[in-house]
Amino acid sequence: MSPAAALELRSLCKRFGPKEVVTDLSFRVEPGEVFGFLGPNGAGKTTTMRMVLGLIRPSAGKLLVLGEEMPAGGRRVLPQVGPLVETPALYPNLSGRDNLAVFGAELGGVPWSRVDELLALVGLGDRGRDRVARYSLGMRQRLGLAVALLHRPRLLLLDEPANGLDPAGIREIRSLLRNLSSAGTTVFISSHVLGEVERVCDRVAILRRGRLAYLGDLSSLRASTGTFLVRIERADEALQWLRAQPWGGSAQAGPDGTVEVLSPTGRGRDLNRALMGAGFFADSLVPCERDLEEAFLQLTEEER
Ligand SMILES: Nc1ncnc2c1ncn2[C@@H]1O[C@H](COP(=O)(O)OP(=O)(O)OP(=O)(O)O)[C@@H](O)[C@H]1O
Ligand SMILES: [Mg+2]
Numbered sequence: 001m002s003p004a005a006a007l008e009l010r011s012l013c014k015r016f017g018p019k020e021v022v023t024d025l026s027f028r029v030e031p032g033e034v035f036g037f038l039g040p041n042g043a044g045k046t047t048t049m050r051m052v053l054g055l056i057r058p059s060a061g062k063l064l065v066l067g068e069e070m071p072a073g074g075r076r077v078l079p080q081v082g083p084l085v086e087t088p089a090l091y092p093n094l095s096g097r098d099n100l101a102v103f104g105a106e107l108g109g110v111p112w113s114r115v116d117e118l119l120a121l122v123g124l125g126d127r128g129r130d131r132v133a134r135y136s137l138g139m140r141q142r143l144g145l146a147v148a149l150l151h152r153p154r155l156l157l158l159d160e161p162a163n164g165l166d167p168a169g170i171r172e173i174r175s176l177l178r179n180l181s182s183a184g185t186t187v188f189i190s191s192h193v194l195g196e197v198e199r200v201c202d203r204v205a206i207l208r209r210g211r212l213a214y215l216g217d218l219s220s221l222r223a224s225t226g227t228f229l230v231r232i233e234r235a236d237e238a239l240q241w242l243r244a245q246p247w248g249g250s251a252q253a254g255p256d257g258t259v260e261v262l263s264p265t266g267r268g269r270d271l272n273r274a275l276m277g278a279g280f281f282a283d284s285l286v287p288c289e290r291d292l293e294e295a296f297l298q299l300t301e302e303e304r
Contacts, residue, residue, distance in 0.1 A: 010063070038191055052157060093133060100118060170196060
């Protein structure tokens with residue numbers, strides 16, 4: 001038997017009244033993975049995370065968190081989950097440091113050394129003694145992350161953690177998440193902006209109107225166009241021949257004697273075989289990569 005997934009969704013559904021917001025959602029997040037949960041506004045990310053945290057019940061399907069079925073297993077498993085969902089609920093009149101101490105006390109108490117270590121980790125080392133009411137949105141987000149990390153969770157659940165962070169802040173958090181993941185923590189992170197998770201995630205699930213539109217790694221998403229730039233002798237003739245093929249109608253001339261064409265199967269070797277069969281010999285076949293942002297928008301565009 002394979003070891004328990006950090007998170008497993010099996011045909012998960014959520015309805016609010018007649019409205020289905022999450023539909024037949026299935027995927028596994030492996031232990032130690034940094035997993036991106038992507039989708040435009042209203043796609044169902046927060047709703048899914050609230051189910052994972054046992055805050056709302058699934059309407060149908062199964063949900064396993066660290067091997068335990070939710071919401072029944074919540075009491076056993078939630079102490080090992082560090083959540084940051086939407087705006088963190090902080091005490092505005094206390095300092096960041098005292099906020100951490102109060103949340104720590106709820107977990108049975110944490111030493112000040114741990115509090116200060118966390119403040120430094122999220123980049124609030126020099127602002128820890130300021131009242132939270134004076135914090136910017138990005139600073140509150142950082143403090144929320146520190147709260148989520150207090151009890152060294154096995155699974156970190158972050159809903160739009162980049163909210164309010166400037167590019168330098170996003171970068172810092174990214175390296176923090178990488179460090180946590182190399183130390184064995186599983187990170188599940190949602191965003192509506194692909195660029196925010198692009199450089200940190202091993203795999204992503206992309207949601208579109210509550211349904212899974214893509215599951216896998218980002219490099220396959222980038223490379224999944226099936227189009228190749230072929231450098232070939234007699235490029236003009238090759239182009240004529242390609243256009244006459246049932247699969248080659250969209251072939252066009254590329255730069256400097258190249259031809260851009262969709263492979264009959266999506267694979268380079270099958271395109272090469274077809275060309276050779278017709279007596280055209282390629283010097284090189286380079287897969288055309290799709291811009292990731294473009295691919296993400298294509299997968300989700302009907303949303304808007
Ligand atoms: N309690 C509720 N009752 C009715 N509808 C709800 C409820 N909570 C969420 N919804 C609806 O569910 C859909 C998904 O919302 P959700 O907050 O999960 O999206 P999201 O992917 O987190 O979006 P965003 O990027 O804006 O945070 C939306 O259409 C929302 O209006
Ligand atoms: Mg949301």
